[in-house]
Amino acid sequence: MSRTLKFPYLVGSKWTAHRKVDGWRHFRVVNRKNLENWVFAEIVAACDPKVRFWLNAQLLKEPTLWQTGWRSLQEAAATEIPVPEAAPIISPQPQLADSWSVPSCQGR
Structure with a gap:
């Protein structure tokens, strides 16, 4: 019996x-970890590879916290959803990052 992979395109x-x-506001998923029934994503800031953390991948589905793709401030404001005061708990894990190009890293 085959098991369906949760979040198949996460990385x-x-x-x-x-x-x-x-x-920072723009991030990329560079790694995933499956622990029992949970899927975790390692997130790295697009403009600063030193900023990285692990979070439960289910949080990425929460529209009050995250949007898919890299959005400009104007695009994000157009689809703004009220954001709760409490931020999710994240776990920093400093490591060397892979290099990849980012459209613009000015103005954070």
Whole structure:
């Protein structure tokens, strides 16, 4: 019996946070970890590879926290959803990052 993979396209996906995380809003998933019934994603800031953390991949489905793709401030404002005061708990894990190009890293 085959088991369906949860979040099959997670690694390499791009995300925009509704609130800045360590000063950044644009992130990319560089790794995943499956632990029993949970899937975790390692997220790296697009403009600062030193900013990285692990989070439960289910949080990426929460529209008050994340949007798919890299959105400009104007695009994000057009689809703005009220953001709760409490931020999700994240776990920093500093490591060397792979290199990849980012459209623009100015203005955080």
